[in-house]
Amino acid sequence: xxxxxxxxxxxxxxxxxxxxxxxxxxxxxxxxxxxxxxxxxxxxxxxxxx
Numbered sequence: 426x427x428x429x430x431x432x433x434x435x436x437x438x439x440x441x442x443x444x445x446x447x448x449x450x451x452x453x454x455x456x457x458x459x460x461x462x463x464x465x466x467x468x469x470x471x472x473x474x475x
Contacts, residue, residue: 437443462471 433449437445458471462468
């Protein structure tokens with residue numbers, strides 16, 4: 426996992442594509458929210474956001 430992050434950071438640094446960082450962070454946060462909420466009681470409230 427760390428190799429992927431290091432490669433991604435090296436790509437963004439070399440190609441000057443730092444605008445990709447916020448997109449990747451938001452996608453990771455939303456994915457984590459969906460995964461963590463699947464077994465909880467608040468899942469119906471989170472799914473209404475989407």
